[in-house]
Amino acid sequence: MTLDALRFDNAWARLPDDFFTRVSPAAWKNTRLVDISPRGVHALGLDPALFTDDSPSRETLRQVMGGETVLPGMDPLAQKYTGHQFGVYNPALGDGRGLLLGEVETDDGFWDLHLKGAGQTPYSRFGDGRAVLRSTIREYLAGEAMAGLGIPTTLALALSINDEKVQRERVEPGATLLRLAPSHVRFGHFEWLYQARRNEDLQRLVEHVITRHRPALAECEAPAEALFGDTVARTARLIAAWQAYGFVHAVMNTDNMSILGLTLDYGPYAFMDRYEPTLVPNHTDTAGRYAFDQQPGVGLWNLSVLGQSLTPLADPEALRTQLAEYEPALQQEYARLMRARLGLENVQEGDAQLVQDWLTLLADAGADYHRAFRALGEWAVDEGEWLHEEVPAEGLAAWLSRYRQRLEEEERDAASRRDAMQAVNPLYVPRTHLIQQVIEAAEAGDMAPLAEFRTLLADPFTPRPGMAHWAAAPAPEASVICLSCSS
Incomplete structure (x- = not known):
């Protein structure tokens, strides 16, 4: 199957009109493909051989990522939602620099194609709707790494660079990322409808998520309660995995929380180097709200907000009962993962x-x-x-x-134990200083380190000859790399 032959079934576009705004992607100057993820290609049921140099599918992908074309069946739109940002409710949220291009139907389910850096939308607020190479590389590698570790995550099909100059803390090269996820529905989607007291649309959203992604829950006596219980369990397992593998999301706002329990929206994240329980990689988080050791508690707080948003459709006591399952589920999964890490x-x-x-x-x-x-x-x-x-x-x-x-x-004998431990303890991790090396090389025109590191992160447990530098910790005297929400 070619890229042009992808099957689209855009269920979100069939929801009420104000759930989204149709927006055409902006066309950027001289877009070039930087890297294509084999994992992303396989997720869509495509053959990597389609994307060889000068192939029609590769050129079509480049045009899509540059805003020059849309594929047959795509219906680009920006989703509307709200959310709590650093604990404060913000009603003016939505896709501000990304567009849901369409929902691809594969033999194994559905994948959103979401173009980050697609230009301004009605939800951009004061933003320019663009993405920079630095942040797209960080998200691209994070998705590969998390998938390699077996942690639920969004993925990416490809990354591109263009000739736009984008102002962040400095002027940076523009870029786009074609993100993949079964769904981009966030806790904030439910908050928006709850706060607006739109109970019929809230019910419609619950039905959409269940029909599309959790059809077995439709048979439950109370589907909204069942969906909440499912999200509680998945979020507990997700955050247990973050804690076991030393991952700090750094911006756990409710609009960055996935209803499917995926790691969503990689910004100033970090995988810790030295073990530092209070690590805060985001220099704008001065209060340490989203520190590494605070993540389990923040997950509970965010779920409580989601539960409150579902009270028009469900028994509040039943929701509280399900929320109480979060901590035991997290502790159980964390214990399982850490036992495995210790053999x-x-x-x-x-x-x-x-x-x-x-x-x-x-x-x-x-x-x-x-x-x-x-x-x-x-x-x-x-x-x-x-x-x-x-x-x-x-x-x-x-x-x-x-x-x-x-x-x-x-x-288990010692050799078998060692093999089992090394199969769950990664050698290659997307450390901040290594990602920075990739970024600096890419900004200088050398894309080879990006592809090399991506390949290692896709299978982070297996040593490769000549790749020891990708497993190196930062030098003790190295300065800490500060990250911000533009990362």
């Missing part, structure tokens, strides 16, 4: 304390979060010195003694 198969009463004491060691030693887990996997086989180099903490020997005793309660 533990069965469950023991003291495992949570063992994990917490390991993290305390990492924090006290200023140890690199990801390299420490890789080193622990090797230590589980040979008890070598690498782990002591990575985690120079006074209490390490005592903790390892407890860990050794715990491993004796497992049936």
